[in-house]
Amino acid sequence: MIIDSHAHLEMERFDEDRENVIKRAVDSGIEIILSVGNAEPEKGSMEKAIELSEKYDFIYTSVGIHPHDAKIFNDKYLHKIIDYCDNPNVIAIGEIGLDFYYDLSPRDAQRGVFRDLLIMAKEKKKPIIIHSRDANRETEEILKEYYKDNEVGGILHCFSGDLKLAEEGINLGLYISFSGVITFKKAEDLRDIARKLDRKWILVETDSPYLAPHPYRGKRNEPSYVIEVAKKLAEVRGESFEEVAKYTSLNFRKLFKM
Numbered sequence: 001m002i003i004d005s006h007a008h009l010e011m012e013r014f015d016e017d018r019e020n021v022i023k024r025a026v027d028s029g030i031e032i033i034l035s036v037g038n039a040e041p042e043k044g045s046m047e048k049a050i051e052l053s054e055k056y057d058f059i060y061t062s063v064g065i066h067p068h069d070a071k072i073f074n075d076k077y078l079h080k081i082i083d084y085c086d087n088p089n090v091i092a093i094g095e096i097g098l099d100f101y102y103d104l105s106p107r108d109a110q111r112g113v114f115r116d117l118l119i120m121a122k123e124k125k126k127p128i129i130i131h132s133r134d135a136n137r138e139t140e141e142i143l144k145e146y147y148k149d150n151e152v153g154g155i156l157h158c159f160s161g162d163l164k165l166a167e168e169g170i171n172l173g174l175y176i177s178f179s180g181v182i183t184f185k186k187a188e189d190l191r192d193i194a195r196k197l198d199r200k201w202i203l204v205e206t207d208s209p210y211l212a213p214h215p216y217r218g219k220r221n222e223p224s225y226v227i228e229v230a231k232k233l234a235e236v237r238g239e240s241f242e243e244v245a246k247y248t249s250l251n252f253r254k255l256f257k258m
């Protein structure tokens with residue numbers, strides 16, 4: 001059994017065959033999917049994700065505003081997120097963070113939303129799911145200022161930062177989640193980081209429908225492909241697939257107290 005710690009199953013790209021995708025995940029031995037509900041906030045992704053988590057008992061969700069959407073953040077979204085936190089299927093706040101690679105929202109807006117939602121997550125005692133791209137030091141600084149002494153931890157999802165960010169994150173109680181990127185030819189630096197981390201802090205995810213791992217690269221990703229991520233991680237770290245599947249699942253359950 002294995003857990004996909006980050007997918008976006010509510011997205012339109014799954015509208016045609018969502019049930020089959022979920023069935024394939026179950027048939028492949030995926031025991032839990034954290035289907036993060038903020039890919040398309042203007043299309044109601046939070047609501048759709050919550051609905052999905054209510055339909056399947058092994059699907060959980062989270063609510064937040066992606067750094068790409070920081071520019072549309074307003075009180076309406078803040079209050080929605082606060083309200084949805086009371087739903088037992090909403091197990092985290094996220095994804096939130098900084099994306100200075102795409103820069104789809106002004107950086108100041110990204111920083112502002114990140115800070116606001118970190119403060120809220122801390123108050124609500126919800127773990128956080130962080131998206132950080134090309135913003136290693138800035139992510140670290142904001143986390144250190146607004147999320148130190150948190151009691152619940154979280155995830156640095158689809159990790160693509162440097163070793164320092166991974167280590168600083170772990171010091172703050174954040175797990176490091178590896179995605180299909182670890183299977184990409186050019187990701188040698190990332191594989192080096194994966195070799196060095198203590199297994200106590202490692203998770204695996206698909207981030208589907210994005211970032212399908214080799215040999216599916218370029219196709220739509222789906223939770224069952226998390227197996228390819230775990231296989232690569234096992235190869236890189238000199239462990240068996242079964243070991244990786246087991247400890248990443250235990251880590252996930254520890255974080256979310258399941």
Ligand SMILES: [Zn+2]
Pocket residue numbers: 095130131157158
């Ligand atoms: Zn992300």
Ligand SMILES: [Zn+2]
Pocket residue numbers: 006007008036095207
């Ligand atoms: Zn995501």
